[in-house]
Amino acid sequence: MTDTDGWFADATRDDEEGLAAAVREGSAADPRAWPREAVEAGFAADEDEYYDALHAATTAATRRTVAELERADDRQLVHAVRAMDDCRRTANELAERLAEWAGTVDTEAASGVEYARDLAASDRLDGEPGAEPITSLAERVVDLADEADDLREYVERQTPAVAPNLAALAGPVLAARLISLAGGLESLAKKPSGTVQVLGAEDALFAHLRGHASSPKHGIIYTHDAVRGTRAEDRGSASRALAGKLSIAARVDHYSGDLRPELEAELGERIEAIQARAEAEGDDGDTEAGTETRGESDD
Amino acid sequence: MTDDNPEPPAGVEYRDIAGERRLATRGESVYGEPTDGEWRAWNPDRSKLGAMLESGMDTGLEGGETVLYLGAASGTTVSHVADFAGPTYAVEFAPRPTRDLLSVVDSRPRLFPLLKDARKPETYAHVVEADVDVIVQDVATRGQARVALENRRFLAAGGRLLLAIKARSEDVTRDPDAVFEDVLAELEVEREGEREGEREGEREGGYEVLETARLDEYHVDHLGVVARPR
Ligand SMILES: C[S@@+](CC[C@H](N)C(=O)[O-])C[C@H]1O[C@@H](n2cnc3c(N)ncnc32)[C@H](O)[C@@H]1O
Numbered sequence: 239m240t241d242t243d244g245w246f247a248d249a250t251r252d253d254e255e256g257l258a259a260a261v262r263e264g265s266a267a268d269p270r271a272w273p274r275e276a277v278e279a280g281f282a283a284d285e286d287e288y289y290d291a292l293h294a295a296t297t298a299a300t301r302r303t304v305a306e307l308e309r310a311d312d313r314q315l316v317h318a319v320r321a322m323d324d325c326r327r328t329a330n331e332l333a334e335r336l337a338e339w340a341g342t343v344d345t346e347a348a349s350g351v352e353y354a355r356d357l358a359a360s361d362r363l364d365g366e367p368g369a370e371p372i373t374s375l376a377e378r379v380v381d382l383a384d385e386a387d388d389l390r391e392y393v394e395r396q397t398p399a400v401a402p403n404l405a406a407l408a409g410p411v412l413a414a415r416l417i418s419l420a421g422g423l424e425s426l427a428k429k430p431s432g433t434v435q436v437l438g439a440e441d442a443l444f445a446h447l448r449g450h451a452s453s454p455k456h457g458i459i460y461t462h463d464a465v466r467g468t469r470a471e472d473r474g475s476a477s478r479a480l481a482g483k484l485s486i487a488a489r490v491d492h493y494s495g496d497l498r499p500e501l502e503a504e505l506g507e508r509i510e511a512i513q514a515r516a517e518a519e520g521d522d523g524d525t526e527a528g529t530e531t532r533g534e535s536d537d
Numbered sequence: 538m539t540d541d542n543p544e545p546p547a548g549v550e551y552r553d554i555a556g557e558r559r560l561a562t563r564g565e566s567v568y569g570e571p572t573d574g575e576w577r578a579w580n581p582d583r584s585k586l587g588a589m590l591e592s593g594m595d596t597g598l599e600g601g602e603t604v605l606y607l608g609a610a611s612g613t614t615v616s617h618v619a620d621f622a623g624p625t626y627a628v629e630f631a632p633r634p635t636r637d638l639l640s641v642v643d644s645r646p647r648l649f650p651l652l653k654d655a656r657k658p659e660t661y662a663h664v665v666e667a668d669v670d671v672i673v674q675d676v677a678t679r680g681q682a683r684v685a686l687e688n689r690r691f692l693a694a695g696g697r698l699l700l701a702i703k704a705r706s707e708d709v710t711r712d713p714d715a716v717f718e719d720v721l722a723e724l725e726v727e728r729e730g731e732r733e734g735e736r737e738g739e740r741e742g743g744y745e746v747l748e749t750a751r752l753d754e755y756h757v758d759h760l761g762v763v764a765r766p767r
Contacts, residue, residue: 243663244663244664245663245664260663261651261664264663264664265659265660265662265663266659266662266663267659267662268662268667268690269662269663269665269666269667269668269690269691270666270667271666271667271668272663272664272665272666272667273666289624289646289647290646292649292664293642293646293647293648293649296649296650296651296664297639297642297643297649297650299651299652300635300638300639300650300651300652301639303632303652304632304635304636304639304652307632307652308632308633308636391654395630395631395654398631398633399631399632399633402631402633409679463708463709463710464709464710467708467710467711468710502705502709503705503757505709506705506709506710506758509709509710510710513710
């Protein structure tokens, strides 16, 4: 199957396994009139037959993927989120090393992973004496950064399966970091909310992520916009409220697995009430959220 | 509902079910909704699209459409859609609700489940056909405008986007009205030719918003949007 073919291109209608695999693994940049093309290609006699085959293939493919994803457990998630952070950190460190080195030969040298991407994609150092190891290092940086992105996608997808309520409240990446810092979903569920509030405060990664502000009253939940979007003097209350809801979410996820969408609304109301204090005092303090609208800011 | 609401699409009717006038479709029951014979009540408190119809929004739905549904979850709404529409593609990326969606699909031969990420249309463009009549979107996740823009490539030129925006998914702490304003502005923005390898003037031209309505009577801090590709 090439990048422009439909899911039915490489198999016959009785090859259920192959068709389901094509639904799962295939891709195309743009959709086309697949029902018509399938009939024209002789895959199906008419559109009805096509849609019947599509129903069988999408159902089989989805059943298979669901079974695979549900095997995921919190241990896998912990490894994935740690590997993601390691890749990101290493990519950043190597990018700095690269910038120093490349500065000796590249007049357009800048810094960061973006520069590594730029260098790896360009040929401006081709033929420069001594440039080969530099370009090669740039490629390694890009690979690591891409790996971090892939791991992030994996985490975003798996966390809602492992801890749906926690993922809904914290965002999937922050939820995975909390599980990782606690050493698993069960130990997170067993921690008092005061401990959840400061999880990660001692962590070197957090110091690096935070970079711009310091408040020992919060751990990694500082990156949630319920805390960041609240003025400094109310941030203690905001992180207490947030940690309380996150603890409840972790317990529901570990002990019952039910979905409790009302937790999100309750958190929103609590935070609104806390932020309303600032308005009541006619001062909106020094919130750092600014135009940033993300619930969680990490890398 | 009021009397000047647009006609519901063919296959959707107001019927007396369990002593109440209820919006209903014909199909196998899915979430414990009350039924009357083949008819099953469509609960607007559990369905954003149901709420949009009950609020009298002009969705342009007539029945029999080809539909791409983003954020199908366990199938509450998409089951009603498949009852009155034509071929219906249901995209959902979380495995847990998708397991329940599979049983909804069993009795609906033109409902196609896809466990895919709606932010990555290229992972299902080899399955979902071009020029669908309607995209229904209820993903309740950050970046709702981007999801709509990314999936615009599936929509026919005269098609409709029926979108439910959840303010809290963009930012739990911001004023919902401000969030809605930003999401709508992003939807309407033209981003032609921005992506690498993109053919000039195609794709991502944004949407023209035709109608919006707060769905608060049924869903707190949600905005219903009807739009068409420009
Ligand atoms: C509010 S629920 C949808 C309820 C459903 N539309 C109904 O009325 O029956 C939102 C769903 O969108 C899904 N979702 C969020 N982000 C998504 C994405 N990027 N791709 C696919 N589904 C997504 C969530 O997993 C969740 O099940």
